[in-house]
Amino acid sequence: MARRHIETLLLLAPAVIFLFLCFVVPLARLFSLAFTDEAGPFATFAILADSDVYRRVMVNTFLVALAVALITVVLAWPVAYILTKLKGFWFAFALYGVLFPFWISVLVRTFSWMILLERNGPLNRFLINLGITDKPLALLFNDTGVMIGMVHVLLPYAILPLYGAMLRIDQRLLMASDGLGAGLFDTFRRVYFPLCLPGLMGGATFVFLLSLGFFITPALLGGSNAITLSMLIASFINDRLAWSLAAAASLVLLVVVLALLAATAKVLPFGKGMYAK
Amino acid sequence: MRFAGSAKNYGAVAALKPTDLEIRDGEFMTLLGPSGSGKTTLLNLAAGYLEPSAGRIFIGERDVTNLPARQRNIGMVFQNYALFPHMSVADNVAYGLTVRRLPKPEIQRRVAAALAMVRLDDYGARRIQELSGGQQQRVALARAIVIEPDVLLMDEPLGALDKQLRRQVQLELRRLHEEHRRTTIYVTHDQEEALVLSDRVAVMRDGSIEQLGTAAELYDEPVNAFVAGFIGESNLLPAKVVSVSGAEARIDIAAFGQSANVPAAKGLKAGDDARLLIRPEHVLIDREPDGLAAEITEVVYLGELTAFNLRLATGETVWGRQITDRSLKRGMSVKASWKRASARIVPKN
Numbered sequence: 001m002a003r004r005h006i007e008t009l010l011l012l013a014p015a016v017i018f019l020f021l022c023f024v025v026p027l028a029r030l031f032s033l034a035f036t037d038e039a040g041p042f043a044t045f046a047i048l049a050d051s052d053v054y055r056r057v058m059v060n061t062f063l064v065a066l067a068v069a070l071i072t073v074v075l076a077w078p079v080a081y082i083l084t085k086l087k088g089f090w091f092a093f094a095l096y097g098v099l100f101p102f103w104i105s106v107l108v109r110t111f112s113w114m115i116l117l118e119r120n121g122p123l124n125r126f127l128i129n130l131g132i133t134d135k136p137l138a139l140l141f142n143d144t145g146v147m148i149g150m151v152h153v154l155l156p157y158a159i160l161p162l163y164g165a166m167l168r169i170d171q172r173l174l175m176a177s178d179g180l181g182a183g184l185f186d187t188f189r190r191v192y193f194p195l196c197l198p199g200l201m202g203g204a205t206f207v208f209l210l211s212l213g214f215f216i217t218p219a220l221l222g223g224s225n226a227i228t229l230s231m232l233i234a235s236f237i238n239d240r241l242a243w244s245l246a247a248a249a250s251l252v253l254l255v256v257v258l259a260l261l262a263a264t265a266k267v268l269p270f271g272k273g274m275y276a277k
Numbered sequence: 278m279r280f281a282g283s284a285k286n287y288g289a290v291a292a293l294k295p296t297d298l299e300i301r302d303g304e305f306m307t308l309l310g311p312s313g314s315g316k317t318t319l320l321n322l323a324a325g326y327l328e329p330s331a332g333r334i335f336i337g338e339r340d341v342t343n344l345p346a347r348q349r350n351i352g353m354v355f356q357n358y359a360l361f362p363h364m365s366v367a368d369n370v371a372y373g374l375t376v377r378r379l380p381k382p383e384i385q386r387r388v389a390a391a392l393a394m395v396r397l398d399d400y401g402a403r404r405i406q407e408l409s410g411g412q413q414q415r416v417a418l419a420r421a422i423v424i425e426p427d428v429l430l431m432d433e434p435l436g437a438l439d440k441q442l443r444r445q446v447q448l449e450l451r452r453l454h455e456e457h458r459r460t461t462i463y464v465t466h467d468q469e470e471a472l473v474l475s476d477r478v479a480v481m482r483d484g485s486i487e488q489l490g491t492a493a494e495l496y497d498e499p500v501n502a503f504v505a506g507f508i509g510e511s512n513l514l515p516a517k518v519v520s521v522s523g524a525e526a527r528i529d530i531a532a533f534g535q536s537a538n539v540p541a542a543k544g545l546k547a548g549d550d551a552r553l554l555i556r557p558e559h560v561l562i563d564r565e566p567d568g569l570a571a572e573i574t575e576v577v578y579l580g581e582l583t584a585f586n587l588r589l590a591t592g593e594t595v596w597g598r599q600i601t602d603r604s605l606k607r608g609m610s611v612k613a614s615w616k617r618a619s620a621r622i623v624p625k626n
Binding site for chain 1: 324325326345346347348349350351352353355357359360361362363372373375376377420421424
């Protein structure tokens with residue numbers, strides 16, 4: 001038994017040591033910076049709490065993340081559903097279609113969106129030619145641009161868990177519902193949808209949390225008109241050299257995220273109870 | 278419920294050949310057969326989960342051939358129960374009533390009655406995962422029955438239960454059927470289950486019904502060696518029909534090195550290769566002085582019965598069963614004989 005323990009420890013050691021030195025230590029160091037302001041240990045938090053800009057950015061970041069999560073999930077649903085229905089070549093084709101964006105750098109994709117969404121870019125020309133709009137829409141350097149870019153990057157993160165949940169649904173449950181006299185809508189509402197819910201919420205939570213920390217996409221597609229928290233933190237460091245303020249803002253974001261995660265886990269008891277296998 | 282020429286093909290493969298079958302009102306009909314015999318296909322046609330390739334299906338006077346399952350008013354019990362994992366026991370049972378938009382008080386009353394019927398009175402608030410397999414099976418049954426279906430369909434509902442429990446639930450199902458006389462189609466590959474439960478049994482093979490009859494008819498008068506082998510236990514010995522005269526047939530039994538007269542069978546004529554069916558309980562030991570010389574090669578004590586293997590002088594083995602007689606010992610030499618009137622000849626397929 002003792003031997004097994006040593007083996008386990010040895011096998012885990014490299015990863016644990018690496019994570020500790022390169023992640024835990026710097027993170028602890030960063031957060032400790034939050035309490036090192038000359039005006040007192042909690043001065044940074046007081047500054048943030050008083051700052052109108054910080055509050056607006058915080059609220060905006062969460063709203064954008066929420067919108068992105070909602071849009072992503074809505075778009076992911078039909079894709080995930082179709083994935084469960086496809087077989088053979090078309091399944092592989094669709095799945096690679098979903099995964100393909102993973103293999104292209106976020107930077108490249110974001111620059112591509114910049115070109116597509118430009119004032120005189122292809123999308124605006126297309127919309128004008130169709131007569132949908134007279135003058136070019138402002139698609140870039142605002143929240144719209146940020147959301148388009150983020151939805152694109154994050155879509156697979158919503159599709160895959162949803163697909164997993166749909167795949168796990170026992171087809172006989174749908175047959176049972178049908179046999180018991182339920183119409184298609186009832187079967188969807190009372191059986192299919194509730195059973196997809198863990199995947200749906202898992203995907204949405206994932207997307208939401210990732211959106212909160214997005215930097216490149218909002219920085220390039222939003223610019224100074226759509227500042228998110230990550231951009232603000234970056235500017236604390238790059239423009240104002242206010243490390244303690246950046247650390248405090250990071251810490252607050254982390255705490256809020258953890259609180260949200262805990263709340264979601266409470267509402268949807270993953271891994272136990274009704275969805276446990 | 279009635280099937281008229283109902284068939285189901287998958288491409289060139291016939292899962293069910295054109296089949297006529299009528300299930301009488303209040304009858305418990307079992308479809309019995311090995312896997313791939315078409316019994317589940319027939320059940321799914323009845324439920325409306327499959328569309329027939331040919332033929333019509335009727336429930337009472339209603340032609341339901343083209344109706345989806347939800348419009349047929351059937352109660353289906355699945356092999357794995359297919360209970361909704363995200364609902365309580367009561368919500369599962371209530372499901373069919375809820376989607377029929379019945380008033381809440383009526384739903385509650387009927388759910389309570391259905392749960393009482395399967396003896397799960399106090400389990401309404403429980404979650405499905407908290408129940409044992411046997412309890413889940415009963416919930417599935419309550420959920421199917423509570424909607425007052427025209428036909429109750431069951432697809433190997435006891436398959437997932439252990440043997441003890443299966444026996445118990447069999448008796449429970451029989452009690453429920455005797456109380457309510459609900460028209461039932463029951464699919465199983467377990468012949469004992471079929472005999473315990475059914476009014477009539479349809480033995481199926483390769484997509485068609487081999488024989489339809491009561492348990493006694495199938496046991497006593499199987500139409501062929503397949504049915505004989507599937508229902509009850511049997512010795513099936515190669516035999517050749519020598520002559521047929523009226524109700525009697527004379528056959529040559531190579532294994533016994535002798536000829537015998539047995540009741541004639543439909544479809545067998547002189548010169549045919551056939552099988553002689555001797556049920557184990559019809560094998561007799563030391564009853565007739567001119568019996569066949571045989572040696573007991575195995576004795577298995579089963580409580581009130583004892584099973585034994587005999588090796589005949591020709592080398593053939595036959596097995597029998599009788600009320601326990603402690604004098605039987607392995608290696609004994611005995612005179613074996615068989616009840617002539619109870620033996621049957623059957624076509625070999």
